[in-house]
Amino acid sequence: MYHYIQDKDFQKRLKSTCSDIVNQLVQSINKDSVMTVKACLVGSGAKNLVTQNANSPIDLDYNICILDAKSININNGRDIKEYIRKEFNNVLKANDWNDCQDSTSAFTTEKRVFKRGNKTAFSIDIAITFKNNFGWHKLIHEKTSWTVYDRYYWNEIPDSRWLEEKVYAIKLNHLWGEVRSTYLEKKNLYLQRNDNTHPSFIVYIESVNQVYYKYFKFA
Numbered sequence: 001m002y003h004y005i006q007d008k009d010f011q012k013r014l015k016s017t018c019s020d021i022v023n024q025l026v027q028s029i030n031k032d033s034v035m036t037v038k039a040c041l042v043g044s045g046a047k048n049l050v051t052q053n054a055n056s057p058i059d060l061d062y063n064i065c066i067l068d069a070k071s072i073n074i075n076n077g078r079d080i081k082e083y084i085r086k087e088f089n090n091v092l093k094a095n096d097w098n099d100c101q102d103s104t105s106a107f108t109t110e111k112r113v114f115k116r117g118n119k120t121a122f123s124i125d126i127a128i129t130f131k132n133n134f135g136w137h138k139l140i141h142e143k144t145s146w147t148v149y150d151r152y153y154w155n156e157i158p159d160s161r162w163l164e165e166k167v168y169a170i171k172l173n174h175l176w177g178e179v180r181s182t183y184l185e186k187k188n189l190y191l192q193r194n195d196n197t198h199p200s201f202i203v204y205i206e207s208v209n210q211v212y213y214k215y216f217k218f219a
Helices: 008-030 077-094 163-172 176-192 200-215
Strands: 002-004 036-042 051-053 058-068 122-132 135-142 151-156
Touching: 002 176, 008 036, 008 058, 008 077, 008 122, 051 176, 058 200, 077 122, 077 135, 077 151, 163 176, 163 200, 176 200
Parallel strands: 058 122
Antiparallel strands: 002 051, 036 058, 122 135, 135 151
């Protein structure tokens, strides 16, 4: 079952280490002329929602959000993902990490363990996203047995419109504790159902929406 991480020193070092790697990636991309991006810590890592399933490794989830596709077509998913993958691997190599793995919806690093203190293994997951008037979209790499036939497309994340505004309203009304409890309940519900179709960012959005519409039905 999922629980919130109580080791504050470990949590601080975890976020510091992973965010430093991701921020290096953002800087590397932004100094180029291909695109402008920002990094967002999401899901289990965001808003003090770091969770762990029993003693399993922790995945800290980030979005690389495309703000401006300067010299690359936003609909050219293959080129976008390959460009960011190569930049990410360069950053990982500079920090003595191995290359990332390219999954359907994210880049995943190797598992790491701190040399001192808490020995929980952890890794970084990075998804590529962009936002428009309809909400958030995530880049999906649909793999086949032949790379040339792989499909890349933007998948709209359901009910993600006005997400930041909803979070602001919830926090303004001191309701974030309810989001935390809702998020943990949903994580464990999907775990019990063996449901792997709800990554952390989706559960986070569901939790925010559930609490928001509970208290702001007519907003």
